Amino acid sequence: MLHPVILSGGSGTRLWPLSRQNQPKQFLALIGDHSLYQETVLRASKLPGAQAPVTVCSEDHRFMVGEQLQGIGVASGGILLEPVARSTAPAIALAALHVLARDPAATLLVMPADHLIEDEVAFRSAVEAATSLAEQDWLVTFGITPEYAETGYGYILRGESLGDGGYRVQRFVEKPDLATAEGYLVEGTYAWNSGMFLFRAQRYLDELARHAPTVLEAAQAAMAASTSDLDFIRVGHDALAASPSDSIDYAVMEKTDRAAVVPVRCGWSDIGSWSSLWSVAQRDDDGNRYEGDVIAVDTRDSLVRASERRMIATIGVEDLVIVDTADATLVARKDRVQDVKAVVDRLKAAG
Ligand code: GDD
Ligand code: MG
CATH class of the missing domain: 3.90.550.10 (Spore Coat Polysaccharide Biosynthesis Protein SpsA; Chain A)
Incomplete structure (x- = not known):
């Protein structure tokens, strides 16, 4: 079986x-x-x-x-x-x-x-x-x-x-x-x-x-x-x-x-990284994926994820990942998101 x-x-x-x-x-x-x-x-x-x-x-x-x-x-x-x-x-x-x-x-x-x-x-x-x-x-x-x-x-x-x-x-x-x-x-x-x-x-x-x-x-x-x-x-x-x-x-x-x-x-x-999540998620005509309360003006090919506590507005940016949570916010170029691991390593080292 x-x-x-x-x-x-x-x-x-x-x-x-x-x-x-x-x-x-x-x-x-x-x-x-x-x-x-x-x-x-x-x-x-x-x-x-x-x-x-x-x-x-x-x-x-x-x-x-x-x-x-x-x-x-x-x-x-x-x-x-x-x-x-x-x-x-x-x-x-x-x-x-x-x-x-x-x-x-x-x-x-x-x-x-x-x-x-x-x-x-x-x-x-x-x-x-x-x-x-x-x-x-x-x-x-x-x-x-x-x-x-x-x-x-x-x-x-x-x-x-x-x-x-x-x-x-x-x-x-x-x-x-x-x-x-x-x-x-x-x-x-x-x-x-x-x-x-x-x-x-x-x-x-x-x-x-x-x-x-x-x-x-x-x-x-x-x-x-x-x-x-x-x-x-x-x-x-x-x-x-x-x-x-x-x-x-x-x-x-x-x-x-x-x-x-x-x-x-x-x-x-x-789904190993933010860029792979962006690439499989449904996006709008400008290539953006939003979650939560987001206002995007002239924004392209980005993933923006607002937390419940605040909205996010973007103007004139492209290929970005922005992820907000209650106690930490990430802003990264989409082609650099593999390096998020380096942030986590630093956090761990700082205890
Ligand atoms: N229970 C348990 N215990 N699960 C584990 C452990 C463990 O100690 N270590 C890893 N896993 C689980 C992870 O949760 C993940 O779902 C899966 O096993 C694969 O582990 P990863 O750590 O994600 O491996 P990888 O991504 O570096 O590489 C593997 O997966 C790739 C595809 O996603 C390899 O098999 C690659 O060859 C493959 O391409
Ligand atoms: Mg894996």
Whole structure:
């Protein structure tokens, strides 16, 4: 059976000042009425034959996750709470162990909680294709046709066709530099790694045993030391802390010879920064996206988000991001918003 696993451990620092440590971006309603996490849960629940989704998140966010699930009335397949973050390879291992205890033939569909998918029909058929490859023991990743030379994503070079709309992965390159990414765009045989995966749970654990045994051992020990309370399963702190911090990309997908890619065009984006939010949001004829009380005169291609406490007026500006909150305001050039991370780092350093 197909078990969606929703990874919700990130903090989304590049969406500061809206996203904060106790309010990461996946729990914010950035586009529409639902949060990105809720959208992901709803998308997963609509897949034919999908079981109740399993969430893996930080212990600090348990109430938010509980409330947000209740808000959309979706039954939970369990909420695994991490007392420390150790990246995606152990997080997925925890979910695999949790699900296998109930369903030894489980297939996992791993979905990050902070993505947008506009074409759910295309996504659903890609999941179908991936499911049949997973039955033949492939570890499938979903490859997105690149639209520009993004350096914040992993890239996948596809090899021979496997039928069912899938290809063998020839090469995996995590976050190349700009010149390399530009080359890949020209070549046309590279896809963005969407960070969504589909495989049999047991097969994933077998690959971990081969390529990252310390991650597997830590996850097993963390599950053995877990305590549960209703839907919440708090995994063992010391055991998880002993795991190396490894992403699934580095720990498994780059190393296994059973990696496959299913290319898909489904209006996918990772809402990683204010500029990516601007690019997926609905804009007016001047290319502006406003939220709240905003008056814009001769303003172009900007994202302006007013908070409830004051209005914002702009005159004669372009390509700006302005985001106001109760205690902080960001004003940035749209092509510099990746550096919001530097602001957050300074704030952290200042304590
Ligand atoms: N539960 C849990 N625990 N979730 C985690 C953890 C963790 O320790 N670390 C990361 N995640 C979640 C994040 O919340 C996010 O939804 C997802 O896993 C991916 O982690 P990111 O930190 O956002 O990874 P990335 O953006 O640098 O890169 C990955 O995603 C790209 C696409 O968005 C890679 O897979 C790239 O290759 C890929 O292109
Ligand atoms: Mg990301």
